[in-house]
Amino acid sequence: xxxxxxxxxxxxxxxxxxxxxxxxxxxxxxxxxxxxxxxxxxxxxxxxxxxxxxxxxxxxxxxxxxxxxxxxxxxxxxxxxxxxxxxxxxxxxxxxxxxxxxxxxxxxxxxxxxxxxxxxxxxxxxxxxxxxxxxxxxxxxxxxxxxxxxxxxxxxxxxxxxxxxxxxxxxxxxxxxxxxxxxxxxxxxxxxxxxxxxxxxxxxxxxxxxxxxxxxxxxxxxxxxxxxxxxxxxxxxxxxxxxxxxxxxxxxxxxxxxxxxxxxxxxxxxxxxxxxxxxxxxxxxxxxxxxxxxxxxxxxxxxxxxxxxxxxxxxxxxxxxxxxxxx
Numbered sequence: 001x002x003x004x005x006x007x008x009x010x011x012x013x014x015x016x017x018x019x020x021x022x023x024x025x026x027x028x029x030x031x032x033x034x035x036x037x038x039x040x041x042x043x044x045x046x047x048x049x050x051x052x053x054x055x056x057x058x059x060x061x062x063x064x065x066x067x068x069x070x071x072x073x074x075x076x077x078x079x080x081x082x083x084x085x086x087x088x089x090x091x092x093x094x095x096x097x098x099x100x101x102x103x104x105x106x107x108x109x110x111x112x113x114x115x116x117x118x119x120x121x122x123x124x125x126x127x128x129x130x131x132x133x134x135x136x137x138x139x140x141x142x143x144x145x146x147x148x149x150x151x152x153x154x155x156x157x158x159x160x161x162x163x164x165x166x167x168x169x170x171x172x173x174x175x176x177x178x179x180x181x182x183x184x185x186x187x188x189x190x191x192x193x194x195x196x197x198x199x200x201x202x203x204x205x206x207x208x209x210x211x212x213x214x215x216x217x218x219x220x221x222x223x224x225x226x227x228x229x230x231x232x233x234x235x236x237x238x239x240x241x242x243x244x245x246x247x248x249x250x251x252x253x254x255x256x257x258x259x260x261x262x263x264x265x266x267x268x269x270x271x272x273x274x275x276x277x278x279x280x281x282x283x284x285x286x287x288x289x290x291x292x293x294x295x296x297x298x299x300x301x302x303x304x305x306x307x308x309x310x311x312x313x314x315x316x317x318x319x320x321x322x323x324x325x326x327x
Contacts, residue, residue, distance in 0.1 A: 005222070017208065019158060030042060062136070164256050211231045275293075
């Protein structure tokens with residue numbers, strides 16, 4: 001871990017938040033993991049699919065984008081530049097029409113003193129590189145498109161979950177649960193970043209982007225003047241790894257917000273119970289229970305206290321309120 005970038009959100013009751021299902025963010029995450037050496041928790045079966053679909057020499061084509069020392073990708077070639085709209089097919093069409101001079105000008109702007117070595121092959125043959133890059137994006141997405149289509153129900157459900165959190169005044173609970181790699185507290189999000197920095201939302205829209213790749217997906221862009229977008233693992237993505245594309249039907253608003261395991265945990269804490277008692281009630285291993293308890297405690301929904309050899313849990317007043325509101 002190289003550190004965290006801090007994003008100060010400001011008052012949550014003034015936060016403008018939306019969700020977008022963006023193909024380019026998912027594609028970039030898949031490429032970073034399978035070919036770029038940046039783990040996103042993608043399962044081996046999907047890694048193999050990406051590698052088989054990628055034309056020969058794709059590793060060299062992507063090397064400038066994922067070099068360890070420089071994480072900058074010029075806007076004209078990033079699959080996420082069209083956020084929050086757009087798709088991979090549109091991005092490939094734009095690349096086909098992109099002037100090499102546009103890319104070279106962006107590189108000079110990003111690296112005014114010297115262009116890093118990994119970008120030198122691009123500078124020397126920009127047109128050739130652009131064609132190879134567009135071919136790579138299109139080939140991989142053609143193979144992954146059926147998986148994306150199968151994720152439609154889960155993506156719709158995530159939109160409902162975010163909407164539930166916004167309407168019920170529980171955006172802090174949502175932000176504390178979108179990813180195990182993110183940290184939320186005191187009005188700020190901490191995002192894992194090898195080039196840690198500090199940003200403020202300053203009234204811009206926060207766009208949440210569920211990514212259909214792996215359990216460790218983490219991507220973001222915080223410097224646009226109109227919006228900030230943050231990519232995170234789509235809840236339930238593991239169901240796609242198991243070839244199960246449809247989420248279980250449910251009208252449980254609490255489960256939509258917290259997830260079924262944490263919703264069951266919060267409901268079980270009607271009175272103070274030991275960790276062992278709760279683990280039995282909700283059918284959860286001690287290690288998994290400890291993780292979920294910590295997340296709910298951080299959100300102010302549960303309280304833990306050690307009494308002798310045992311740890312007891314109970315709902316806080318806020319936990320009771322959230323349960324009453326969403327049940």
